Amino acid sequence: MTKPRRQIHLGAHFPGVNNTTVWSDPQAGSQIDFASFTHLARTAERAKFDFFFLAEGLRLREQRGRIHDLDVVGRPDTFTVLAALAGVTTRLGLAGTINSTFNEPYEVARQFASLDHLSAGRAGWNVVTSWDAFTGENFRRGGFLAAEDRYRRAEQFLRTAGKLFDAWRGDEIVADKDSGTFLADAGAGAFTHRDDQFDITGQFNVPRSPQGRPVILQAGDSDAGREFAAATADAIFTQHNTLEAGRAFVGDVKGRLARYGRSHDELLVLPSATFALGDTDAEAQEKALLVRRQQVSGQTALRFVEHVWNRDLSDHDPDGPLPEGDPVVGENTIARGRASVRQIRDPLATARKWRELAEAKKLSLREVVIAVTGRQTFIGTAATIADQIDDLVQQRAADGFILVPHVTPGGLDEFADQVVPLLQERGSFRADYETETLRDHLGLPPVRSRP
Amino acid sequence: MASPLPLHLAVALDGAGWHPAAWRLPDARPSELLTAGYWTDLVTEAERGLLDFVTIEDGLGLQSSYPDRLDGRTDQVRGRLDAVLTAARIAPLTSHIGLVPTATTTHTEPFHIAKALATLDYVSLGRAGWRVQVSGRPDEAAHFGRRHIPQLKIEDFTDPAVLAFVNELFDEAADFAEVVRRLWDSWEDDAEIRDVATGRFIDIAKLHHIDFEGPRFSVRGPSITPRPPQGQPLVTSLAHSTIPYRLGARAADVVYITPADADIARATVAEIRELQAEAGRAEQTVHVFADLVVFLGDTDAAAAAGRARLEELAGAAYASDAPIFTGTPQSLADQLLAWQDAGLTGYRLRPATLPGDLHAITRGLVPELQRRGAFRTAYPGGTLRSLLGLPRPANRYATV
Numbered sequence: 001m002t003k004p005r006r007q008i009h010l011g012a013h014f015p016g017v018n019n020t021t022v023w024s025d026p027q028a029g030s031q032i033d034f035a036s037f038t039h040l041a042r043t044a045e046r047a048k049f050d051f052f053f054l055a056e057g058l059r060l061r062e063q064r065g066r067i068h069d070l071d072v073v074g075r076p077d078t079f080t081v082l083a084a085l086a087g088v089t090t091r092l093g094l095a096g097t098i099n100s101t102f103n104e105p106y107e108v109a110r111q112f113a114s115l116d117h118l119s120a121g122r123a124g125w126n127v128v129t130s131w132d133a134f135t136g137e138n139f140r141r142g143g144f145l146a147a148e149d150r151y152r153r154a155e156q157f158l159r160t161a162g163k164l165f166d167a168w169r170g171d172e173i174v175a176d177k178d179s180g181t182f183l184a185d186a187g188a189g190a191f192t193h194r195d196d197q198f199d200i201t202g203q204f205n206v207p208r209s210p211q212g213r214p215v216i217l218q219a220g221d222s223d224a225g226r227e228f229a230a231a232t233a234d235a236i237f238t239q240h241n242t243l244e245a246g247r248a249f250v251g252d253v254k255g256r257l258a259r260y261g262r263s264h265d266e267l268l269v270l271p272s273a274t275f276a277l278g279d280t281d282a283e284a285q286e287k288a289l290l291v292r293r294q295q296v297s298g299q300t301a302l303r304f305v306e307h308v309w310n311r312d313l314s315d316h317d318p319d320g321p322l323p324e325g326d327p328v329v330g331e332n333t334i335a336r337g338r339a340s341v342r343q344i345r346d347p348l349a350t351a352r353k354w355r356e357l358a359e360a361k362k363l364s365l366r367e368v369v370i371a372v373t374g375r376q377t378f379i380g381t382a383a384t385i386a387d388q389i390d391d392l393v394q395q396r397a398a399d400g401f402i403l404v405p406h407v408t409p410g411g412l413d414e415f416a417d418q419v420v421p422l423l424q425e426r427g428s429f430r431a432d433y434e435t436e437t438l439r440d441h442l443g444l445p446p447v448r449s450r451p
Numbered sequence: 452m453a454s455p456l457p458l459h460l461a462v463a464l465d466g467a468g469w470h471p472a473a474w475r476l477p478d479a480r481p482s483e484l485l486t487a488g489y490w491t492d493l494v495t496e497a498e499r500g501l502l503d504f505v506t507i508e509d510g511l512g513l514q515s516s517y518p519d520r521l522d523g524r525t526d527q528v529r530g531r532l533d534a535v536l537t538a539a540r541i542a543p544l545t546s547h548i549g550l551v552p553t554a555t556t557t558h559t560e561p562f563h564i565a566k567a568l569a570t571l572d573y574v575s576l577g578r579a580g581w582r583v584q585v586s587g588r589p590d591e592a593a594h595f596g597r598r599h600i601p602q603l604k605i606e607d608f609t610d611p612a613v614l615a616f617v618n619e620l621f622d623e624a625a626d627f628a629e630v631v632r633r634l635w636d637s638w639e640d641d642a643e644i645r646d647v648a649t650g651r652f653i654d655i656a657k658l659h660h661i662d663f664e665g666p667r668f669s670v671r672g673p674s675i676t677p678r679p680p681q682g683q684p685l686v687t688s689l690a691h692s693t694i695p696y697r698l699g700a701r702a703a704d705v706v707y708i709t710p711a712d713a714d715i716a717r718a719t720v721a722e723i724r725e726l727q728a729e730a731g732r733a734e735q736t737v738h739v740f741a742d743l744v745v746f747l748g749d750t751d752a753a754a755a756a757g758r759a760r761l762e763e764l765a766g767a768a769y770a771s772d773a774p775i776f777t778g779t780p781q782s783l784a785d786q787l788l789a790w791q792d793a794g795l796t797g798y799r800l801r802p803a804t805l806p807g808d809l810h811a812i813t814r815g816l817v818p819e820l821q822r823r824g825a826f827r828t829a830y831p832g833g834t835l836r837s838l839l840g841l842p843r844p845a846n847r848y849a850t851v
């Protein structure tokens with residue numbers, strides 16, 4: 001008997017506000033009209049994806065002290081657009097990014113519990129911890145969190161929200177018309193929580209939702225972020241999407257689970273992935289390069305180099321060499337409101353690597369940026385890409401992928417039509433939905449309440 | 452007889468209806484109150500009746516028969532869904548009716564609420580509104596743990612502590628609404644340029660920091676969400692006395708009032724008009740709607756019997772902050788048209804039972820008003836603002 005194939009899980013990421021979203025493409029549609037969200041969600045559902053995914057950033061990005069104008073700008077409110085999508089889909093999971101710094105647990109818990117009710121059990125929460133004072137300027141309490149406290153607050157936020165999700169057991173509403181008893185228990189929803197971030201008590205006002213709580217995703221990459229995921233998340237959204245990096249990452253994060261009494265199947269690893277699809281592998285390679293050049297214009301390349309060098313390079317020629325001199329070390333002040341900049345952990349080393357590459361291959365500044373940033377994860381014919389995806393999952397470098405198309409809203413269409421059927425033929429991806437809730441689509445064990 | 456001015460009609464949706472025993476009636480669906488299907492059925496029924504909009508009640512604590520604390524009751528509907536999300540869930544399934552959820556200003560973030568309502572406007576193609584609400588309940592404050600709210604007899608305006616506290620809540624709400632409105636305008640309509648030649652997606656001269664500074668919050672902006680289809684979604688508020696009338700006059704497009712009779716309605720409209728002028732908004736249209744709880748029946752006797760049955764189930768006479776109407780759709784039409792003389796431009800009806808009194812409104816009252824030439828016979832098409840005769844406002848930050 002052959003071993004059953006590992007099942008691939010797929011998410012559809014609505015194209016975001018990075019340079020990877022190509023707005024100059026003639027096919028590119030609105031980033032904000034609901035029709036665009038509906039299009040991507042329906043494509044994903046037609047292809048039996050596990051979920052739709054939405055990122056979030058709570059302050060418009062700035063560079064050199066001005067709002068960054070080269071990339072797509074403008075996004076919806078996460079909860080509101082997911083609730084609307086619940087009305088135009090029936091099985092697709094609906095996962096959104098919600099920050100644990102600039103929110104309060106009571107409100108977020110009632111929004112997720114409501115979304116879970118309104119979608120009949122399809123809600124997912126990507127917990128992020130962006131904390132900067134720059135973003136805080138849009139909120140009541142400002143930037144009150146030190147960087148090292150972000151996961152402490154996130155953990156306490158999630159634990160607090162967990163108490164609220166569990167505050168109703170699920171059997172309190174009897175609604176017996178004859179006896180006139182609506183609630184079995186006057187104390188339904190009672191909770192108390194006290195720690196160094198939150199001191200709250202009362203009665204939660206949204207009764208238990210179909211999934212009990214939303215599926216929890218986590219997207220931080222630091223040691224603290226990985227530990228947080230191992231302790232609390234159902235899935236990790238990561239950028240480690242190659243065989244080696246993926247296997248190492250999977251080994252690392254799944255290795256942390258035992259400490260929390262959790263098994264390997266309780267945390268899925270879902271790297272983000274991009275793709276360039278062609279009728280031949282050669283055509284796909286050509287297309288990939290073309291898209292990369294659209295994604296990295298000369299101006300965009302300069303901004304990227306500024307992220308590393310941490311200073312204004314507007315007088316540089318993108319078709320000329322990398323800047324002279326070393327990056328300005330210390331707090332990155334040139335670009336604000338960008339999580340990716342924080343992932344340049346050692347700018348001096350990054351600059352050195354880029355310079356070596358430029359010298360070895362005789363590359364201009366723009367060509368370096370094209371070479372070092374976000375080449376498509378999967379390039380080739382539908383068969384090639386299906387092979388690559390399936391291999392990575394069968395070899396345990398990932399449990400699936402969150403696909404990020406580069407065009408809104410039609411960028412997933414050809415993947416849905418051409419690649420997904422091949423994955424289904426191999427028996428690695430569902431031919432139809434067999435489950436109702438997002439948690440069940442992902443094959444996660446039932447929620448363990450009240451830990 | 453001159454034909455009457457056309458009326459605007461909204462319906463206030465809450466649980467199984469506004470009477471606390473409504474959930475016990477045979478056609479009530481008390482075990483479906485947390486499902487999308489229930490709310491979709493109600494709103495599509497309201498849309499079939501060509502109503503201007505529905506409001507959806509909400510709050511940051513369990514429902515209570517007291518205004519200022521929990522009541523520990525188990526014989527009434529308790530537990531609810533977030534109203535903004537409920538409205539969003541229904542938006543793609545309807546096409547004309549306005550969707551006006553309640554959102555609280557006391558413990559929440561203006562930045563989040565502004566983009567949530569802007570997004571509701573996008574997903575409904577220009578049909579979003581907001582019912583502004585403050586929270587004076589200490590139990591709700593304890594859900595956030597950031598702010599102490601005293602236990603006061605909130606309806607006793609002779610107590611100076613109550614007055615000061617209520618003033619503070621409403622001043623904060625006015626600041627909150629100001630921030631929300633500025634955030635809606637923080638993108639000019641043509642900020643998105645997609646200029647391939649220069650590689651610029653937006654024209655940053657058309658995005659604006661709002662730089663609001665107040666005692667409770669300061670907000671920098673701009674919003675992360677572009678200006679919504681209506682420019683400014685509809686802002687509405689419920690008011691029972693001068694402090695909330697002032698909020699309505701300063702911030703709202705529609706103010707709901709609760710007059711006991713036509714004379715009080717006339718005096719209240721006059722007071723709101725004065726406050727509106729004081730706020731520098733004399734030139735703007737501010738609708739004043741009367742709120743009415745309605746118990747409807749085919750005959751006066753049937754309506755009265757229906758109400759009596761509910762009161763018997765509840766074991767108490769029904770009381771409300773709003774005037775109560777009990778009778779036929781025909782006599783309700785008489786009253787609505789008679790009260791129009793007081794300067795009211797519409798009504799927000801609170802059905803005592805759902806779906807019963809909602810059906811009586813859409814299938815009884817509406818045809819009756821149509822027969823008298825006082826209500827539309829089809830939706831004209833367009834946004835909620837245009838349905839209410841409100842212009843799409845110019846952007847406060849636009850220079851040309």
Ligand SMILES: Cc1cc2nc3c(=O)[nH]c(=O)nc-3n(C[C@H](O)[C@H](O)[C@H](O)COP(=O)(O)O)c2cc1C
Nearest residue numbers: 055056097128129130219220221222225237238339
């Ligand atoms: C794949 C991926 C996607 C992310 N998406 C978001 C996002 O949408 N919004 C956000 O505020 N942060 C986002 N982040 C940032 C992280 O969630 C996290 O808050 C930040 O990276 C700091 O944590 P760390 O130091 O552990 O990486 C993302 C990170 C990764 C790796």
